[in-house]
Amino acid sequence: MAGAPGGGTVLSEKMLAARFAEVVLPHLGDALSLARWLTGNQADAEDVVQEACLKAHAGIAGFAGGNPRAWLLTIVRNASYTWMAKNRPRSIVAVGDLTDLDDVSPPPDSDADSPEAALVAKANSAAVEAAIAKLPQAFRETLVLRDINGLSYREIAAMLGVPQGTVMSRLARARALLMKELGGRHHEPA
């Protein structure tokens, strides 16, 4: 017992560095993806992720197991919004309370209005990117966390601080909007 505390502090520096390498470095791709979709471009994403990694490093001792990707992405998400608030205050819309957005949005389209699977599958990746970029922030965020970062409903709900049902409905709406966009229905003149 007596020898433990001294040895512990000497080791902890190394252990924290090793943990950083284990927890953070493997998920940089996901971190960049999320930041890219939240901020809108790749160059900003790198700045945001670097900022997030500084925070992650400072807080690595607080990582208590669980999904390291979800942990890092939570920090990246926060860093993204902090960055946006600082650098693009105008583009940020209602980050705090999104319930009104959930209420106002139209429910998922009826089947008759949805395109065929083949049409969706044919969409090229540039079109998909454009469609994702057009999604309202809350929907885009949920869709990216699920379909690009591969987090579970539960992890997303915990990260966004919303019930799992809200995650499911946002995801359904995001996908319905994407399908509508990719199904080749050009309702809007633009």
Added chain:
Amino acid sequence: MSPHENRPREDGLPQDPQDMKLMIHALVDGELDAAAALAVERRMAADPALAAEHARLVALRGAVASVPRPTVSDDFLARIAAIAEVKDAEDTAEPPAAKAAPLPSAQPRGQVIAMQPRAARWYNSFDWRQMAASIVLTAFLASGATQWLATADNGSDSFAVAVANGHRRSLLAATPVDIVSSDRHTVKPWLDGRIGVSPPAPDMAKDGYALLGGRVEVIGDRPMPALVYRHHEHLITLVAEPRQNEAKSVPVADNLSAGGFLQVHWTDDAFSYWAISDAERPALDDFVARFRAAIIANPAAGGPG
């Protein structure tokens, strides 16, 4: 409509069509357990609209997955890795710049123009790659070293920890011994029969250290005999490791501690001994002294049988 449509469903799925759609999403997302997934698949089989929705979602997922991911460039990875290893980054960043400086004067003037940007770029990328490599290597070594320290360290420390763990386990177990006997003539043959080796097992009840019995400890892949003595309320586990040629001799008892227990380590003729207890240090030292004296006084106790 089939008659089944009118029967109340008993598959536990929502009746509301919008909620049912969410279940299709959940199925595509792998969020359903086997029972729910089976129920949703049955509904899909009965309802073409649901099946079509499912097909669309799968197609959409494929389309989203086809969106190119940002790549983690070498220099970005290096930048991030440098966060954890700030000192290393500064050290490796300096030398290439110093080397690059004398280059122009050494080259004929005509070539300098052509060479310099390329050389600079080469140094630049080399610099980052080297930094990334060194950082990744450092991280690897650091994690490796941590593990090495935790598991292997030097032999005696990990042995001491293993002895401590065995002792702790024995305190938690229903009985600290596998063979209960205060008689060395019972304990030694039992150990001999189990693992082919038995240490001296003097009974020192008159000194206040009663032999309770013995058990087998497995330390580092090797089974080893362990004797258990009781001293007042404390148990003392004595692990006897048969000495190997390369094992260093510790003729003078070496006081250690591991896992919150006091330990004493020493070697006699054929065995390397590890005594461990939650007793006070003087009591443990006294035990060791008396044990060693008993073996010398009565070598028969150490002989076979």
